[in-house]
Amino acid sequence: MWMKYLKPYRKQAIIGFLFKLIEAFFELIVPIVVADIIDYGIAAKDQQYILHKGILLFILAISGYSCALVCQYFASKTSQGFGTYLRNDMFKAINAYDYENIDKIGIPSLMTRITNDTNQLQLAVAMTIRLASRSPFLIIGSLIMAFRINVSMSLIFICAAPLLALSIYLVMSRSLPLYLKIQKQLDHVSLICRENLAGIRVIRAFSKQNQEKERFHQATQKQKDMQMRVGKLSALLNPSTSVIVNCAILMILYVGSLKVNSGTLLQGEVIALINYMNQILLSMFAFANVIVIYNKATACYKRVKEVLSIQPVIQDGLQKMDHHEGALVTFDHVSFSYQGSHALSDLSFSIEKGETVGIIGGTGSGKSTLVNLIPRFYEASQGQIYIKDRPIQNYSLQSLRQMIGFVPQQALLFTGTIKDNICFGKEDASDDEIIEALNLAQASFVKEWKDGIYSHITQGGHNLSGGQKQRLTIARALVRNPELLILDDSASALDFATDAALRKAIASLPQTTIIVSQRVSAIMYADKILVLSHGELVGIGKHDELLENCEIYQQIVHSQLSKEVAS
Numbered sequence: 001m002w003m004k005y006l007k008p009y010r011k012q013a014i015i016g017f018l019f020k021l022i023e024a025f026f027e028l029i030v031p032i033v034v035a036d037i038i039d040y041g042i043a044a045k046d047q048q049y050i051l052h053k054g055i056l057l058f059i060l061a062i063s064g065y066s067c068a069l070v071c072q073y074f075a076s077k078t079s080q081g082f083g084t085y086l087r088n089d090m091f092k093a094i095n096a097y098d099y100e101n102i103d104k105i106g107i108p109s110l111m112t113r114i115t116n117d118t119n120q121l122q123l124a125v126a127m128t129i130r131l132a133s134r135s136p137f138l139i140i141g142s143l144i145m146a147f148r149i150n151v152s153m154s155l156i157f158i159c160a161a162p163l164l165a166l167s168i169y170l171v172m173s174r175s176l177p178l179y180l181k182i183q184k185q186l187d188h189v190s191l192i193c194r195e196n197l198a199g200i201r202v203i204r205a206f207s208k209q210n211q212e213k214e215r216f217h218q219a220t221q222k223q224k225d226m227q228m229r230v231g232k233l234s235a236l237l238n239p240s241t242s243v244i245v246n247c248a249i250l251m252i253l254y255v256g257s258l259k260v261n262s263g264t265l266l267q268g269e270v271i272a273l274i275n276y277m278n279q280i281l282l283s284m285f286a287f288a289n290v291i292v293i294y295n296k297a298t299a300c301y302k303r304v305k306e307v308l309s310i311q312p313v314i315q316d317g318l319q320k321m322d323h324h325e326g327a328l329v330t331f332d333h334v335s336f337s338y339q340g341s342h343a344l345s346d347l348s349f350s351i352e353k354g355e356t357v358g359i360i361g362g363t364g365s366g367k368s369t370l371v372n373l374i375p376r377f378y379e380a381s382q383g384q385i386y387i388k389d390r391p392i393q394n395y396s397l398q399s400l401r402q403m404i405g406f407v408p409q410q411a412l413l414f415t416g417t418i419k420d421n422i423c424f425g426k427e428d429a430s431d432d433e434i435i436e437a438l439n440l441a442q443a444s445f446v447k448e449w450k451d452g453i454y455s456h457i458t459q460g461g462h463n464l465s466g467g468q469k470q471r472l473t474i475a476r477a478l479v480r481n482p483e484l485l486i487l488d489d490s491a492s493a494l495d496f497a498t499d500a501a502l503r504k505a506i507a508s509l510p511q512t513t514i515i516v517s518q519r520v521s522a523i524m525y526a527d528k529i530l531v532l533s534h535g536e537l538v539g540i541g542k543h544d545e546l547l548e549n550c551e552i553y554q555q556i557v558h559s560q561l562s563k564e565v566a567s
């Protein structure tokens with residue numbers, strides 16, 4: 001998977017990688033030049049030699065710095081490009097999800113995956129270019145340089161390097177699992193944060209601020225404790241590696257001084273060996289850092305991969321919607337379950353073109369589930385749905401959804417103007433068409449506003465009342481003049497007078513309409529009423545017929561309407 005997203009940036013990645021190696025190469029030369037200054041320049045008091053070597057050091061520093069900058073530039077280009085490509089692909093994949101896929105992972109988790117997890121992978125790519133090759137190169141290079149300076153002195157390196165690696169490994173192997181736990185805990189903290197911000201009104205309405213503060217405090221406290229544990233473990237790293245490095249330096253000084261006295265080693269070479277020892281230590285630290293980043297990235301990689309690998313259950317058809325007389329929607333022994341949890345059983349009915357159909361039933365009886373099957377938000381588990389006498393799967397999703405004006409239960413609007421939101425239903429809707437849809441949806445309140453249809457809607461439509469939001473979502477569906485209008489309990493926040501006016505306006509339209517409602521008054525004049533109870537169709541017919549022969553309908557009616565209205 002990685003390679004697909006890195007492929008367009010292969011050149012940049014290789015350039016960054018090579019420049020980092022060149023920089024590391026310059027770094028390896030520096031101790032040798034310093035050694036030469038001490039052994040030949042200072043020893044012989046040759047100022048010219050010192051100046052030349054000084055200039056060489058300066059050039060090495062500038063070149064190293066330039067190489068680091070070039071590497072940084074290309075590493076950023078690669079990692080940012082990789083991240084953008086990956087995020088776009090994830091966004092595309094999520095957009096193709098059906099409702100079942102979204103239910104499976106959950107929206108908060110999808111958000112963390114597309115933001116935090118991709119950032120972590122982006123960081124891993126940048127670090128691979130910047131550090132993954134540099135550190136081993138410097139460690140091996142320093143060992144070779146020590147070997148070149150003096151074979152017997154390099155034995156000190158050969159003993160010290162594995163000890164250093166071992167102490168880093170011991171600390172890392174204990175702290176790495178904690179890093180992963182911290183990552184998970186961070187997810188939990190952001191989940192609480194998100195829930196609190198989204199539900200701030202509910203929390204205040206129920207005076208739950210103190211409980212929520214406590215919940216947040218507990219989550220952050222747990223995270224702090226884990227961070228402290230990792231901190232304590234990491235704190236062990238410095239003393240242990242310092243002891244090893246300083247012992248090695250002492251050995252270099254002791255054995256080196258003996259060799260200097262016997263004339264087999266120069267003073268500058270001793271300094272170079274000490275520098276190489278320090279370089280090994282720093283490179284090992286950097287490498288350990290890369291391993292931490294890799295481990296975090298591995299966890300994120302799995303989560304990102306899952307998002308990309310999920311295949312929508314609902315497959316697109318090819319057929320376009322055409323003109324057809326007769327039944328518009330037919331349910332033939334349709335059943336549906338949410339991941340094993342049964343919601344609808346064996347529904348059979350049909351809706352003729354131009355009919356107004358009401359769906360009523362208690363809470364959780366399956367009304368929304370039923371209407372969600374028509375635009376194929378979910379796929380029926382058993383049975384077959386026909387649209388215009390053809391299996392629903394034959395139609396392209398675009399064509400199927402284009403013929404439906406769907407008003408969901410939850411009135412959701414987007415940031416932008418009222419016009420932007422209404423045009424969601426029909427991209428090229430003119431101002432007149434928008435105003436007509438608003439009038440039909442009883443949303444003429446917009447006309448009284450200073451900016452009319454250009455009035456701004458804040459995020460989530462928070463500057464509107466529940467009823468206003470509902471009417472705008474109805475207008476959004478009406479503007480496309482759909483063949484089938486589905487209103488899923490979408491007038492629940494309207495007062496009775498507005499609700500009645502809305503029903504009257506919708507009844508005057510020629511299209512087929514499905515009205516889901518808990519209110520009998522909203523559906524009693526429908527051509528056909530479907531009564532649901534526990535996912536079963538327990539009654540079908542007109543208001544009067546159902547009053548005669550459907551016990552559940554009778555109960556609903558008697559619990560809501562006065563005797564005069566019901567009879």
Ligand SMILES: Nc1ncnc2c1ncn2[C@@H]1O[C@H](COP(=O)(O)OP(=O)(O)OP(=O)(O)O)[C@@H](O)[C@H]1O
Pocket residue numbers: 103338341342343361362363364365366367368369370409489518
């Ligand atoms: N996304 C989902 N995942 C799992 N179960 C679900 C999901 N949506 C609904 N259900 C379950 O399916 C059943 C039918 O729910 P549905 O929303 O269709 O009922 P409803 O009649 O529209 O209810 P209401 O009038 O309260 O909106 C309920 O038991 C509900 O818990």
